Structures are given as structure tokens and as C-alpha cells.
Amino acid sequence: MIQKIVQRRLEAVFLAGASRIDEWPEHWLTGKDVDQGESYCLPCAEEEVENLIKKNHSDDYFVDGGWGTGGDVQAFCEKCNRYLGNFFTLYACEQEVLHFTDNGFDPRSADDCYSMDKVISTMEWQLIPEEKSEHYDALHKLYRTIINNFFWISNSTYSEYLYMWN
Numbered sequence: 001m002i003q004k005i006v007q008r009r010l011e012a013v014f015l016a017g018a019s020r021i022d023e024w025p026e027h028w029l030t031g032k033d034v035d036q037g038e039s040y041c042l043p044c045a046e047e048e049v050e051n052l053i054k055k056n057h058s059d060d061y062f063v064d065g066g067w068g069t070g071g072d073v074q075a076f077c078e079k080c081n082r083y084l085g086n087f088f089t090l091y092a093c094e095q096e097v098l099h100f101t102d103n104g105f106d107p108r109s110a111d112d113c114y115s116m117d118k119v120i121s122t123m124e125w126q127l128i129p130e131e132k133s134e135h136y137d138a139l140h141k142l143y144r145t146i147i148n149n150f151f152w153i154s155n156s157t158y159s160e161y162l163y164m165w166n
């Protein structure tokens with residue numbers, strides 16, 4: 001079991017990196033023949049609605065969303081590629097854990113931290129009864145690898161390293 005203080009430090013590392021990501025609320029479009037599976041940031045969604053209204057000579061198109069939905073992958077704006085703030089499903093978490101287990105995790109990468117911040121938001125530290133324990137086994141194995149690779153996370157000099165992002 002990972003000590004509580006180290007859990008808090010991992011969370012802080014993830015959050016410090018994640019806060020450098022420019023995340024926008026997720027929006028989508030509604031109206032006739034519109035693909036609701038496509039996500040946009042608000043400025044692009046508004047632009048798309050304007051285009052649809054002009055193209056179809058109909059006012060029946062709207063921007064929808066603006067709240068978090070569960071996603072099996074990280075959502076990006078279809079037009080400008082901004083990060084969109086969906087939350088990770090358990091499947092998305094599994095995929096991220098697998099990715100970092102195979103490719104390594106870099107605490108200096110805002111992108112890596114952002115992903116793990118979302119994983120911890122969904123999975124937290126406790127095993128939820130209806131979930132399979134192997135998800136948590138894989139997650140905790142990854143945490144132990146991160147702690148081993150970046151000694152300062154569990155070291156008393158931790159505070160000197162946490163500010164490396166600034």
C-alpha cells in the first residue's frame with residue numbers, strides 16, 4: 001500500500017502538470033443531421049452553428065453541452081484541437097495506465113500529468129466494490145514504478161522538486 005503522504009504528493013505532481021494544460025469545456029451541436037459525437041470548444045461550436053444556419057437556411061441549430069461527459073479517450077476540439085474537459089471512463093483509465101506502463105510516465109510532461117490527474121479523479125485510491133481489482137493492481141504497480149523512477153516524490157527533499165514546474 002502506498003503511504004498517504006506519497007499519495008498526496010503524487011496527486012500534487014499530477015495537478016501541477018495538469019494545471020498547465022489549457023482545458024476548455026466540452027460542447028457539441030444539435031440540429032438536423034448533426035453529428036453529436038463531434039466535440040468542440042465554445043468559440044468553434046458557435047462558429048459551426050453559424051455556418052450550419054447559413055448553409056441550411058434554418059435557425060434550428062444550437063450549441064449544446066458545456067458540462068463534463070464521460071469519454072473513453074481524451075476529447076479534443078474537432079476544429080482547433082484544444083483540450084476539452086471530459087472525464088475519463090474506467091475504460092479510458094485502463095488505457096492510460098497501460099500506455100504509461102508500456103511507455104513510461106514523465107512528471108515534467110504537462111500532458112502526462114493531465115492524463116494521470118484525470119485517471120485519479122475517476123479511480124481515486126480505493127477499490128470500488130463493483131470494479132475489478134486488476135484495474136487497481138495495474139494502477140498501483142504504475143504508481144510504484146513512478147515513485148521508484150522519481151525518487152524525490154517519496155523523499156524528504158520533495159518540496160525542492162515540486163517547484164521545478166515554475
Ligand SMILES: [Zn+2]
Binds near residue numbers: 040044045
Ligand atoms: Zn475549438
